[in-house]
Amino acid sequence: xxxxxxxxxxxxxxxxxxxxxxxxxxVLLFPVWLMLSGRFDLFHIVLGIISCLLVSxxxxxxxxxxxxxxxxxxxxxxxxxxxxWLLYQVFLANIHVMYLVFHPKMMEKIDPQIIKFRSRLKSDxxxxxxxxxITLTPGTITVYATDFGNFEVHCIDSQSAESLPGEMELRIxxxxxx
Amino acid sequence: xxxxxxxxxxxxxxxxFGGAIGIIRLPDFYTRLHAAGKLDTAGLLLTMSGLxxxxxxxxSLGSLFTAAKIMFIVMLIFITSPTATHAIIDxxxxxxxxxxxxxxxxxxxxSEPTDSQEE
Numbered sequence: 001x002x003x004x005x006x007x008x009x010x011x012x013x014x015x016x017x018x019x020x021x022x023x024x025x026x027v028l029l030f031p032v033w034l035m036l037s038g039r040f041d042l043f044h045i046v047l048g049i050i051s052c053l054l055v056s057x058x059x060x061x062x063x064x065x066x067x068x069x070x071x072x073x074x075x076x077x078x079x080x081x082x083x084x085w086l087l088y089q090v091f092l093a094n095i096h097v098m099y100l101v102f103h104p105k106m107m108e109k110i111d112p113q114i115i116k117f118r119s120r121l122k123s124d125x126x127x128x129x130x131x132x133x134i135t136l137t138p139g140t141i142t143v144y145a146t147d148f149g150n151f152e153v154h155c156i157d158s159q160s161a162e163s164l165p166g167e168m169e170l171r172i173x174x175x176x177x178x
Numbered sequence: 179x180x181x182x183x184x185x186x187x188x189x190x191x192x193x194x195f196g197g198a199i200g201i202i203r204l205p206d207f208y209t210r211l212h213a214a215g216k217l218d219t220a221g222l223l224l225t226m227s228g229l230x231x232x233x234x235x236x237x238s239l240g241s242l243f244t245a246a247k248i249m250f251i252v253m254l255i256f257i258t259s260p261t262a263t264h265a266i267i268d269x270x271x272x273x274x275x276x277x278x279x280x281x282x283x284x285x286x287x288x289s290e291p292t293d294s295q296e297e
Contacts, residue, residue, distance in 0.1 A: 098217065101204070
């Protein structure tokens, strides 16, 4: 019953669902054009509008799939909150790797290992975010990640291995509400 | 403003330096990627922020745009650098290169003196 009613609702609004990602792509692209061109005479702006329309016509379903658009209002603020925390973690971890690299007895300090774990994240976007966050945090590189949330991570020492999956996964879980 | 940009740029260069030293000192392909892929990203972030702060110190629309363009470069690097690092390390595993572990070093040390004794 529920799926039927959903289908009925979707059919008339399908055109609108295509229009929303299209406008979003355009709104995202046009300021970039303005910024990169840096000229505000009529010729350059008209040229920008035409090319932005063309590009968003070709690729409206690339950046924002209609499924993702519905989740933007809830996801985006949380994601913006996540970035400063990630930068702070990247900074801390960079200091740690710097310490390792300059340490005279580096060979005894490092202990490269591969750890495997299964993540609770499900959507592609969440897994990609998590994998890239792991790689950005120094001391850990994602070797392999599957659609089902299986991760293989190469760690430079046992300290960075212990921090996984840990807090970062919890934060991403909260962002994407999974 | 100039001092802030100077501090940012110099600390960025320190990270680059650490990355370069790391590439030389670390034992194998995978651990070297740790230094190459990440310390460089941090170094670039700091150096570029330093440059952006320097351009903004003369406030005008043009300099703001230049700073924004610089931050675009930083964003691009922040998305592509982990992806590229991941692609390289994945290629290494597919090619069958075994990661260096502490165990390798211990066995190498144990085998060295016995080799010399046999000689």
